[in-house]
Amino acid sequence: MNGYRKWCLVVSLLMCASQGAYAVVNVFTCEPEWAALAKEVGGDLVKTASATTGLQDVHHIEARPSLIARVRQADLLLCTGAGLEEGWLPVLQRRANNPRIQAGADGYMEAADYLRLLDRPTRIDRSEGDVHARGNPHIQLDPTNIPVIAQALAKRLQVLDSGHAARYQENLSDFLSRWQTALGRWERQARPLQGLPVVVHHNAWVYLINWLELDLVGTLEPKPGLPPTSTHLSQLLEQMERQPAKVIIRSPYQGARASEWLSERTGIPAIMLPTTVGGNEAATDLFGLFDDLVLQLLSVTQ
C-alpha cells in the first residue's frame, strides 16, 4: 500500500512538470494531402505532420501508440471524414486525452463536410462491402475541391490562431491564385483524356474520373474493399471484350497481381497512380500530385 501512495506522488509531480505553450499551431492530419494543404495555407505559422503516408491504405491503419502520442499534442486535427478513417481515428481521438481535437471542437475538421460527395449509396448494408454512408470519401482527387477545403482550413486557422489571421489570408490568396493557374494548365493538357475508358482496382478514383470526364468500365474489386476474386476478374475480362478499356489503374498500396493478370490477358497497360502526396517520387506536393496524374494518364493515350 505504501508503494502505491509513493507512486501516486511521483505521477502527480511528473504531470506538473509537463505544462508548456506551443509557439506554432500543431496541425496533425489523417492524410498527407491535408498536411500539404496546411503547409500551403499555414506556411511557417504551422507545424504539420500526417498520420499516414502516400503509400498506405487509409482504410486500414492500426491505431498505433505513436499516432495517439501525436494526436495528444495536436491543436488541429484535419481529416477527410465521411467514414474513411472510421477504423482507427475514433480510437486516436478517445485515447489522446486531448479535448481540443474532439468532434465538435474548433480543433477538429473534416474536409468532406465542405463538399457534396459523389457515389452516395442507395442501399446501406454490410453485404455491399465497405460502403460509406455519406458517399465516396476520396475527395482529394478532384483539384476543384482543393480551393474549397483551403478556404475552410484558412478560416479554421484564423479562429485557432487569430493573432495571425491576416497572414493566413495572404497565404490563402497566394495559394488560390497559384492553384487557379495550375488548374487551367491541367485542364488544357488533359483535354485528350476526355472519354478515356479505364478500369480501376478500388473505386478511389471516382473524383478524378469525374473531373477529367473519363469513362469507368469496371473495378477489380467485386465490392468496395473486398479483394479481387478469380470469378469477378473473369467476368470483368469478358466485359472488357465487349467494352474495351485503355488502362488499368491501381494505387501504390494495392497488390499488383490482379491488375497485372488482367493486363497480360487484355494487352492493356496497368499503371500505378499516386492517390495522394507522397504516393510516388513525383508527387512531392499537391501541385506535383496532379502534374503526375495528368502526365501518366496522357502517356497511356500516346
Added chain:
Amino acid sequence: MNRFYFLLVGVVLLAVPWFAVADDLAEIRHQIETLQKDYEQRIRALEERLEKAEAAAADAHQQAEAAEAAASEIAMAAATSSVQEKENTFNPAVTVVLQGSLNSYSRDPDDYALPGFQLGGEAGLAAEGLTLDETELMFSASVDQLFFGQTTIALHDDGDETEIEVEEAYIDALAMPAGTGLRFGRFYSDVGYLNRVHTHAWDFRDAPLVYRAMLGKQYADDGIQFSWLAPTDLYIRMGGETLRGDHFPAGEATDTLGNSQSLFIKLGGDVGSSHSWQAGLSQLWVDAVDRNSDGHAHGGSESTQDSFSGDSNLMIADFVWKWAPQGNPSYRNLTFQTELFYRDEDGRDDFTEDGDTAVLDYDGTQKGLYAQLVYQFMPQWRIGARYDWLSADNDLRVIDAGGLDPDEVLEESALNADGHDPYRWSLMADWSPSEFSRLRLQYNYDKSGTSVDNQWTLQYIMSLGSHGAHEF
C-alpha cells in the same frame, strides 16, 4: 488511509465541473478577444485588399471569382448535408457480437484445474460440443459535452439458465486538462496488455494460462481510473485505478474505496514505417477477503473449496511488436506478443470439504508467461502459435485441521502445486472474409494438469452493426 482516498477521489470528481465552468469563462473572454481582433484584422485585410485591387485589378478579379465559386459550393454542400431530424437521431452506436464454437477435449473439461492456483472468475473451459459462447451487446455515445459512455452486456449460458452480465459500463470525462484522463464505472483494468481487450478481438480462442490463473480470465471491476498521457512523440501513458474489489482476484469488497488498486505505465512508438511496438509495466495490489474458487471455474473436485483472505500482489510486464510492410496491415502483417506475470500472495486459506473447514497458513509466489506469434500471410488469412507456462511455489501449513485429516487437506487444496508446472502449446488458423466476420480453428496441447489434454475448437465471431475501431 480511507480518509486520504476519499479526499483524493472527491477532489478529482469535483474538479470535472470546475474545469467546465472555468472553460466557459475562458471561452467568453476568448470570444470577446477574438471578436475584437477579428474586426481589427478585417479592417486591415480590407485595406490590404483595396491596395492590391488597385495594383492588380485583373488578378484580384480572378481571385474573387474563384472565391465566389468556392463559397457557393460550400453553401450548396451545407444545404445537401443537413441532417434529417428523426426521433432516433441521438441513439447510441450499437454493436452485437455473436460468438459460438464447436469444442472437443480428450479429458473431461469439468475436471479442469491448474495445480497451485485457485481458479475463479471465468477461468474454466468452454462446454464440450456445439455451444453458443458469448453474445455481447455494446452501446456507446457521447453523453453530453463533458462525458462519453459505453456499456457491454454479455449473455451466456450457465447450466440451463442464461446469465446476463454487465461486463463494462463506464464513463469517460472528455474535458480533462493537460493530457489527463478520467474513467469511472465498471471497466477492464488497464493492467497488462490483453486484459482490456474484448475476447472477440483476441488472436486465440481462449485466455493465456496466466490470465486464467491469476486474473480469472479478465479482470473487470467497479472503480475509478486516472491516467496521463505525456506530450511527447514517444507514447508514454501512466495511470492508476482504485477498484471495488469484489471480482477475482479480489474476494468481497470491504473497504469503502476499494480492496484493489493498480498502477501502470505504457510506452510505445514506431521504428520506420513498417514496425511499431508497445511495452508496459503494471502492478495490482489486492486485499482479498474470502476469495472463493466459484462455480464457473470447476477448480478441484466439487466437494472441496478454497477460500483465500490476504494480500495478493501481481506485477505484469508486457510487450507487443507489430510488423506491416509500409504500414499496410491488410495484405501481410506479423504480431509478436508476450506477457510476464509475477504474483506474491500471503494470507489464510479456508479449505472446506463436506461442510468441515480447515484453516491453512498460505504464503506463495507464482510466476508465468505466454508468448505468441500471429502471421497474416495473405489478405483474410492468418496463422498463429502460442506457448504458455505457469509455476507456483506455495508454502502451505495447516493451523487448524477442523476435524479433517491434515495430510489430506494439504493434498487436496487447489493451492498445492504438486511439483507440476502447467504448460500449453496452441496453434490456430483463422479466416476473416471482412473485418466483421472470423472463422477460426485452434488446437491446444494442454498440459495444465498432470496428463495431456488435446483440445480442438472451431469458432466463429460475427459483429453486427456499428462495430467500433480496434485498439493497438
